[in-house]
Amino acid sequence: MxxxxxxxGERSYPIYIGAGLLSQVECIVPHLAGRQVAVVTNETVAPLxxxxxxxxxxxxxxxxxxxxxxxxxxxxxxxxxxxxGLLEARHDRRTTIIALGGGVVGDMAGFAAACYQRGVxxxxxxTTLLSQVDSSVGGKTGINHPLGKNMIGAFxxxxxxxxxxxxxxxxxxxxxxxxxxxxxKYGLICDESFLGWLESxxxxxxxxxxxxxxxxxxxxxxxxxxxxxxxxxxSGVRATLNLGHTFGHxxxxxxxxxxxxxxxxxxxxxxxxxxxxxxxxxxxxAGRNRGIRLLQRxxxxxxxxxxxxxxxxxxxxxxxxxxxxxxxxxVLLKRLGEAVVTGDFPHxxxxxxxxxxxxxxxxxxxx
Ligand code: NAD
Ligand code: GLY
Numbered sequence: 001m002x003x004x005x006x007x008x009g010e011r012s013y014p015i016y017i018g019a020g021l022l023s024q025v026e027c028i029v030p031h032l033a034g035r036q037v038a039v040v041t042n043e044t045v046a047p048l049x050x051x052x053x054x055x056x057x058x059x060x061x062x063x064x065x066x067x068x069x070x071x072x073x074x075x076x077x078x079x080x081x082x083x084x085g086l087l088e089a090r091h092d093r094r095t096t097i098i099a100l101g102g103g104v105v106g107d108m109a110g111f112a113a114a115c116y117q118r119g120v121x122x123x124x125x126x127t128t129l130l131s132q133v134d135s136s137v138g139g140k141t142g143i144n145h146p147l148g149k150n151m152i153g154a155f156x157x158x159x160x161x162x163x164x165x166x167x168x169x170x171x172x173x174x175x176x177x178x179x180x181x182x183x184x185k186y187g188l189i190c191d192e193s194f195l196g197w198l199e200s201x202x203x204x205x206x207x208x209x210x211x212x213x214x215x216x217x218x219x220x221x222x223x224x225x226x227x228x229x230x231x232x233x234x235s236g237v238r239a240t241l242n243l244g245h246t247f248g249h250x251x252x253x254x255x256x257x258x259x260x261x262x263x264x265x266x267x268x269x270x271x272x273x274x275x276x277x278x279x280x281x282x283x284x285x286a287g288r289n290r291g292i293r294l295l296q297r298x299x300x301x302x303x304x305x306x307x308x309x310x311x312x313x314x315x316x317x318x319x320x321x322x323x324x325x326x327x328x329x330x331v332l333l334k335r336l337g338e339a340v341v342t343g344d345f346p347h348x349x350x351x352x353x354x355x356x357x358x359x360x361x362x363x364x365x366x367x
Pocket of ligand 2: 135
């Protein structure tokens with residue numbers, strides 16, 4: 001097992017990474033506030049892993065809340081189900097909420113923990129690659145609004161993150177690829193050597209090679225922990241973790257939550273960010289193409305939806321959380337391994353990026 005630390009003073013917490021951790025009492029039980037525990041999961045993950053977790057928590061006053069599965073359910077009504085369950089079972093302020101599932105469960109359970117009786121403890125047990133490398137670490141919690149992704153939420157840190165890499169064995173291939181989008185993101189924004197490592201381990205990762213997966217997860221979590229430790233509430237460097245997300249959130253919102261997976265939308269959005277960085281003269285074609293090829297090799301979409309116009313993008317991007325004083329800011333790359341958050345770009349460069357024929361660009365790159 002590997003242990004990393006998110007350093008946030010009195011809100012610091014460990015990230016445990018290893019195979020079989022769902023059964024390791026010592027990773028979970030010492031982080032419980034009291035005897036009451038509420039496991040929040042969903043109807044897909046519950047039949048796979050809930051019993052194993054329940055055995056680990058033997059001796060506690062345990063309840064489980066099983067939510068419907070999917071991004072389309074990441075809203076108020078589902079959150080209300082969590083509060084209903086907690087109140088009906090009379091869980092008090094010393095209860096601990098455990099999120100068992102992907103990023104949707106983690107974001108909602110974390111937000112419920114932030115709100116229930118003005119805040120109770122919670123533990124993240126992420127079971128998708130995306131949630132293991134990104135959403136379970138850093139304390140962003142929340143739900144979607146019909147007008148914008150993740151627009152309602154709170155910064156609220158877990159007491160521990162327990163990453164059982166064995167859970168990835170049951171993950172559908174498409175979801176694994178979606179997680180790889182966020183893994184590649186860390187290489188692009190802050191670690192060019194990690195990009196090189198990913199280039200030589202992409203096949204192993206897609207084949208679920210345990211050693212490669214553990215290394216990719218640990219390097220990703222270490223990168224995220226460092227950024228979150230430096231800027232917990234996103235007043236600066238943390239926004240670089242949103243590479244591709246402004247374009248990607250526009251795709252998710254426009255296409256209907258759940259139609260494109262979050263990681264897929266981020267991948268197409270990352271291609272747009274790479275292209276815009278090239279248009280601004282920061283990346284050369286070789287750098288842009290290197291990023292695109294890696295996303296392709298991860299099995300990810302690299303072309304935004306054909307039906308989305310530049311106006312569609314601009315409309316949805318106007319409600320991005322990085323908009324300040326009406327000014328859109330984007331995460332772009334100065335070079336591979338170095339990201340900036342900036343609103344200082346000519347509007348024409350953004351329009352040209354939105355108007356780019358990505359299908360033709362991909363044909364050119366593959367020749
Ligand atoms: P998800 O939670 O929808 O999970 C993907 C699918 O995999 C679901 O159908 C789920 O039931 C299933 N699943 C989960 N674990 C499984 C397993 N081990 N075996 C088989 N199936 C399994 O999606 P996700 O990609 O994990 O997370 C995406 C969400 O995370 C989005 O809502 C996004 O906004 C959010 N997110 C949050 C942050 C953050 O910092 N809080 C960061 C990135 C993404
Ligand atoms: N996923 C972006 C962040 O946690 O800040």
